Amino acid sequence: MTQGIDQGRRRFFRRQTNDALRPPWVKADIDFTDLCSRCDACIKVCETHIISRGDGGFPEVNFNQDECTFCEKCVSACPEPIFDLHQTAPWAIKAEISSACLTQNGIWCQSCKDACEPRAINFVMAVGQVPKPHIDLDACTGCGACVSPCPADAINVIKPD
Numbered sequence: 001m002t003q004g005i006d007q008g009r010r011r012f013f014r015r016q017t018n019d020a021l022r023p024p025w026v027k028a029d030i031d032f033t034d035l036c037s038r039c040d041a042c043i044k045v046c047e048t049h050i051i052s053r054g055d056g057g058f059p060e061v062n063f064n065q066d067e068c069t070f071c072e073k074c075v076s077a078c079p080e081p082i083f084d085l086h087q088t089a090p091w092a093i094k095a096e097i098s099s100a101c102l103t104q105n106g107i108w109c110q111s112c113k114d115a116c117e118p119r120a121i122n123f124v125m126a127v128g129q130v131p132k133p134h135i136d137l138d139a140c141t142g143c144g145a146c147v148s149p150c151p152a153d154a155i156n157v158i159k160p161d
């Protein structure tokens with residue numbers, strides 16, 4: 001009976017949390033909420049404190065304060081068969097810049113470029129306009145370092161369409 005309730009709750013949370021961003025290197029072919037025991041191990045070890053308890057107590061990443069350094073500590077700390085470091089990329093997410101970007105309103109800003117270590121953000125010059133940012137999706141690692149320095153909250157790191 002208890003198990004039935006637990007499975008029902010897990011199905012509910014799976015629907016609720018499908019869009020939540022999980023830590024890097026989660027296996028692509030699992031349902032995260034089926035395997036995660038909500039032990040908080042990844043939350044405790046994350047060196048940049050970007051993992052917190054989200055819906056249902058499942059860990060979620062957000063880049064509002066800091067970035068992922070790909071230190072792998074969350075992967076090592078997890079006692080469940082959730083992660084696989086052999087995957088080609090830690091995750092499929094990429095940065096996307098919205099129309100809230102200051103340069104869209106003629107205001108000079110390059111804060112995101114300065115924060116991006118892989119140099120995935122380039123500024124495109126155009127005559128009579130301030131340069132506008134362009135993301136090189138191949139170079140972007142989805143680290144989220146560009147999110148918090150943006151004064152206009154114009155950057156989301158999401159799965160591309």
Ligand code: SF4
Nearest residue numbers: 046068069071072074
């Ligand atoms: S790889 Fe490191 S920085 Fe990134 S989410 Fe895991 S513990 Fe945090």
Ligand code: SF4
Nearest residue numbers: 101102109111112150
């Ligand atoms: S930091 Fe934000 S506002 Fe500034 S150029 Fe980059 S996306 Fe635009």
Ligand code: SF4
Nearest residue numbers: 116140141143144146
């Ligand atoms: S998510 Fe990281 S790699 Fe991608 S554009 Fe932002 S800072 Fe650069």
